[in-house]
Amino acid sequence: MSNSIRRSSPASWAPGRLGSKSSGADAGGSSRCRCSRKTAKMTRNFVQNNLVKLGCAAAALVLFASAWAEPQEWRINIQDGGLLEFVQQVAEITDKDIVVDPRVRQANNVTVVSNTALDREGVFELFLSVLRVHGYTLSRAGDVYTVVQNTVGKQMGGGIESDSAAPDEIITEVIGVNHILATDVVKTLRPLIPQYAHIAALESANVVIISDHAHNIRRLLTIIEQTDLPGTEIIIVVPLEHAWAGTVARLLQELAPASLGSAAQGPTSVQIVANEGNNTLVLRGKEKPLRRVEAIIRQLDQPDTASGGTQVIQLDHADATEVAEMLNALASATPGTNDEPAPSVHAYESLNAVVARGDPSFVNDLRGIISQLDAPRGQVLIEVAVVEVSADANNSLGIELAAGDPTGASTPLITTTLNGIIGELLTRLASSDEAINPAIAAAAAGSPTLALTRLDPDKVSFGAIVNALAVDANADLLSTPSVLTLDNEEAQITVGQEVPIVTGAFTTTSDGASNPFTTVSRKDVGIDLSVTPHIHGQSLRLELVQEVSNVVDTALEGFTDIVTNKRKLTNTILVDDRQTIVLGGLIQDDQRNTLRKVPVLGDIPVAGALFRSSTNVRIKRHLLFFLRPTIQRTPQDLSDITDAKYDGILDLRVDAAEAPQNAEGLFQGR
Structure with missing residues (x-):
């Protein structure tokens, strides 16, 4: 590394030995001189020498003072020097306080070649150029300078006056524009600034803010001054009082599609945008063509001569x-x-x-x-599963007796239950049905049975059966319907049948004429569910009305027509999206008692039990509704649920190899 910083001045001074030459006679030193003569000569030489020395000293003082009075200059030549050492030398030369940011790394490749003498300001500008080459800059706060990276220099709060700043000093400039948009200026100048610089537009004040080196900001300022001239594009807003903004905008675009409209381009084009909210037109373009379009708009904005404006x-x-x-x-x-x-x-x-x-x-x-x-509006898919949980208590206890002679009659001689199991066996025997298996016939009763029989086609046969039954049932899935409805729209699911009910009949008139007729109405019997969803974000409010009705198996005493049972529940609930809920509480309790006996014999105390059979049936049904609402916001949600339902259909197919791959395939070729 070779460093050379030399100070040079216009006048140089180097102290030297002053003296004078002696004459030949004096140098010879003649012995012929007398003592008085020698003494006079020595006195004369002493005075002359002292005068010469005083003159030389005065001249040296004059030269020394003139040298310090002239401006100081330096010649800087550095080969692969250290950056931090260079910063220290510049601080000493310029007499400035310079702080080095800790993020500034030592660089040992600083090279400066200069053959020109520089003053303090020149050295400082050279120092800024060296920093910029190595990716650094100076940030000033008062009289203190800080060496920082270019990327953070714009954030350190440099000056905002570009005239007095050094060319390589980072500053911030606020530039106002009068005839063009600040946003357009930013779009145009952004490619001309380095990455570490910053440029932005303040639309409310229509100004451009730039943080960059001073020399680049001066260049950008020149460009802005040359482009911010009258006659450039302007924007005006034209309010309409009678015409509709959308209609006027379409009319102008139809008149000149290339030069008028929202996408018009060219030096004479005018962009037109209709603001239907406040019935105004926004125009953008050169002032002269823009004013012509504004005049046309004023002519179009006239009161309607018809009875009023009509729009579809x-x-x-x-x-x-x-x-x-x-x-x-x-x-x-x-x-x-x-x-x-x-x-x-x-x-x-x-x-x-x-x-x-x-x-x-x-x-x-x-x-x-x-x-x-x-x-x-959003849609809601409502999936319902109707489950009936039943607890049946079927208690049967009794004895069946029968005896008969197949050769004498086709019916048994005696039986306690003609329609019972033992009666069936003897009836088949009387008809010469040899394919009789008592075990199979007894199993047909579906209950624990104790049987004692003697079946002989040629002799008298008899039998006895002791029947005892206690049956419990379980849950049954009645229906799994689903329905899709709009938000705030009612959806109804009905699964059942229409039952005819006689509401009136007529046989004869008062004069005896016969013209009979019967009036019949139909009533829905089954499961009826009505749901009205209301979407609230990711939750739903459901208004539910559920009804279950069925026809009574046996007619009630005093009623000649059919009788129906109805269970109904009305409520309002709040659930989340895709949350499964259960609603229940609809319980039906049915009880039926049946007694079969032989007349007279079945009423005998104690022994009458051999001639009678009783059945007590009690059924308790608990109806449960399982609901799962799903919000469908996009068409993709509908496609997903459709594919899921279709996959469930494929699971039920025996021959699924030829089935379409998705639900859309059902409609191909049809």
């Missing part, structure tokens, strides 16, 4: 009839004038559209309301 607004999601009813209630509060009738709204169901008629400003207000009402 088509709906995408909402129901036209419901929207029209709501808007008519709103329009009824706005009376008409002498020149304009009262506003009105009508629904056109074929196109699902509403026709609004009235003052254009009021109709435009209606359009804003309709756009908010015509929003897509």
Whole structure:
């Protein structure tokens, strides 16, 4: 490493030995000189020598003072020097307080070649250039300078005056623009600044803020001054009083599609955007063509000579009839004038559209309301599982006796239960049915049975059966329906049948004429579930009405028509999305007692038990409803649930090899 920092001045001074030469005679030193002569000569030489020395000393003082009075200059030449050492030398030369950030790394490749003498300011500017080359800069806070990285220099709070700053010093400049947009300036100048610099636009004040080296900011400032000239693009807002902004914008675009419209481009183009919310037009372009378009708009914005503005607004999601009813209630509060009738709204169901008629400003207000009402609604898939849990107690106790002669009669001689098991056996025997297996016949009763028989086709046969039964049942899955409905719309699930019920009959008239007829009405019997979902974020409020009805097996005493049982539950619950809930409490208790006996003999105390059989049946049914609501917000949600249901169908198919891969395949080729 070779470093050389030399100070040079216009006048140099080097002290030397001063003296004078002696003459030849004096140098010879003649002995012929007398003592007095020698003494006079020595005196004269002493005086002359002292005068010469005083003159030389005075000249040296003059030269020394002139040297320090001139400005000091340095020649800096460094070969692979250290950055931190260079910072220290510059601080000594410029007499400035310089702090080095800890993130600044030592660099041993600082090279400076200079053949020109520099003053203190020149050395300082050279120092800034060296820092910038190595990725560093100076941040100033008062009289203290800090060496930092370029990437953080813009955040250290440098000065905001570019005129007095050194070219390589990072500063922040606020540049105001008058005729162009600050955002457009930022887009244009961003490629011209380094990565460590910063440029942003403050739209509210239409100014550009740049943090960069001073020399680059001066260059960007020159570019802005040359482009921020009158005649560039401007933006104006044109309010409309009578015409509708959307209609005027479409009309102007149809007149000149290439030069007018929201996507128009070119030096004479004018971009037009309709703001239907406040019925205004936003224009952007050069001032001269923009003013021409503004004049056309003023001519189009004239009062309607017809009875009022009429617009057809088509709906995408909402129901036209419901929207029209709501808007008519709103329009009824706005009376008409002498020149304009009262506003009105009508629904056109074929196109699902509403026709609004009235003052254009009021109709435009209606359009804003309709756009908010015509929003897509979520859907809810409601899956239901109806389970009936029954506890049956079937207690049977009795004895069946029978005897018969197949050769004498086709029926048994005596039996306690003609329709019982033992009676069936003897009846088959009497008909010469040899394929009789008493064990199989007894098993047909489906209950524990003790049987004692003697079956002989040629002789008298007899039998005795002791029957004892106690049966318990379990749960039964009655139905698993599912339904898809819109938010706030009622969905109804009905699983059952229609039962005819006689409501009236007529046989004869008062004069004896016969014209009989019967009036019959039908009633739904089965499971009926009505659900109205209300979506609240990720939860739902469900309004439920569930009803279960069935026909009584045996008619009640005093009733000639059928009798139905009905169980109904109405409630409102709050559940989360895809949360399974259970609703129950519908309990039905049926009891039936049956007594079979031989007349007279069955009533004998004690011994009558041999001639009678009793059955007590008690059935308690508990109905449970399992519900799982699922919110469907996107078409993909519907596709997923459809595929899941389709996969369940494939599980029930015997030959699933030829089945389509998904639900969409069901409709291909059909």
